[in-house]
Amino acid sequence: MTAPPTAARAATRAPETLARCRALVRPALTEAVGRLHPWTAEMAAYTFGWCEVGGAPATAPGGKGVRQALAVLGAEAAGADGRAGVPAAVAVELVHAFSLLHDDIMDGDATRRRRPAVWKAYGTGPAVLAGDALFALAVDVLATAPQGPGALRLLSAALADLVRGQAEDLLFTARPRTGPRRVTPEEYRTMAEGKTGALLGCAAALGAALGGAPEAAVTALDRAGRHLGVAFQLVDDVLGLWGDPDVTGKPVGGDLREGKKTFPVLVALGSPAARDLSALLGSPGHIEEAAELIDRAGGRAAALAGARAHTAAARALLADAPLAAGAADELRRLLDHLVDREL
Template identity: 80%
Template sequence: MSTLPSALQAPPSAPDVLGRCRELVRPALAEAVGRLHPWVAEMAAYSFGWCEVGGAPAAAPGGKGVRQALAVLGAEAAGADGRAGVPAAVAVELVHAFSLLHDDIMDGDATRRRRPAVWKAYGTGPAVLAGDALFALAVETLAATPGGPRAVRLLSTALADLVRGQADDLLFAARPFAGPERVTPEEYRVMAEHKTGALLGCAAALGATLGGAPEPAVAALDRAGRHLGVAFQLVDDVLGIWGDPAVTGKPVGGDLRERKKTFPVLAALGSPAARHLPELLACDARTEEAAALIEEAGGRAAALAEARARTAAARALLTELPLAAGAAGELCALLDFLVGRDL
């Protein structure tokens, strides 16, 4: 045990916080998945990186565990033991996995975390079934808690927003890069808050709810998580164009070749310097030119500036709340880590 006074101890790093929360949540998450039909449970375990097709144990790369960490920290911020937030962490992790299974099918993405996506490994129908089972299991998990009705309402609201965001994202793909029907940066912000921010905000709010926090604190944590979600999505957009493939697991310029309406592209299109960008985006062989023009037109800088502004807004909400000091510090460390990663 450290002999330093707690005020003089360095706060845990964000990776340490994520690791601590994953270790706390993993047994309950595994127990929940184990209640599913064996075949569906195998697909779920495969999606989490716990097994190979057929059920052989594996240690494949999993997600960072951001949402489950926010749930645990939400409970701790309310002054409760982190274990109070575990059911919330399990529920949001199950919903996140459900959304990824269905997203990969809708987007036609064949890989997830450097492995075949569940729909490629097991088939489209089975992957849809597994996603549905994870969603149902998430609701069941929350309904069994003492704060079940309130918690399920929070999750339902987040899911409705997530669906709205996904619907907008799919519709964006059919809209042009130029002209009156083009996607605007403001439309993108709203989509990102729904698609990515809603579940991050819900995670922190659910943890706080199960930890006994009052309604104003729960609402503020939800709002902070939504800001974090937009920032997280914007950083993903930057990495999708300029990120190191060894780190991101995606090819250089992959988002440009797929003609995704990401924030750096949309922001750059508002500049006269990017008048030739639509024609570059239409040609797979000119992605490097397109990336350079997006940066020259200010798209990269605009995305990062927006991400920092959203992070500052989330931090302001956290500092205004009467949160338990340790959890508040860890939440802020998580903000900086997620927005500053690999840039």
């Protein structure tokens, strides 16, 4: 796939941007994974949807590739060729794959993208190992890229935030629904920024840094990506409760059944409806009632308002930063594509 000329690209729709960046990054990502031990390489390829268990080729869904697109667009926003951002794109996709692999173990999630999670397909020990291999490979890709070591701090800070966000998320499940030790919506927002936002921000910032962007642009893209991550998580929470299962691919109320303390739930648990809601959540078979109560208590509205505010903050950062116009426009369209599903 060849990139269309810049003028045409200014009006490129987000799915085309995503496809263009995936095509640009794929050879380098394939090459990097090929450097792994064959066993961990197969688990990595399975994660990316490139093969079945055993190694037979497959074309299973491997994710939209939002992070790699942000890295490529980050480099282009710095005025560089998108190829300058490819090592950043490979590194963040590897980190993302690592985090999905390990998170599925920690959360006990047996399914990922409609296939068995790696720990289900290959075993827990091998899945731990494959995640470690992807993590190490991500660092190695950056270490061997031109300008890569100088941008190391962007990746290491994101990794630290990512793991901290996952720790907070895991601990939320054990906290009570009501009372002084309950999880606040603000704590949830911080968790989402770490768990989802840090790597999105890192992707764009790392791509920009490899493209030679000034410090101000790198910082603005990092912050914009973090806002995008929070907005994305809040929209995801709304879809998980009230979305069309045919579109989301997830059962309605699945998050509630699993007892997940998502943002709308936490808002409602901080409202006068808290006691009634807590009782409903504690007894199975009341998913629809609970979702309705959360809506009436303002959980849905607060989540959407929060998503809108974080999207606006990301847009403002993009507007004020010194970025190349075409890539900045593609970044904005990508932002809208990712969060406007319900806004």
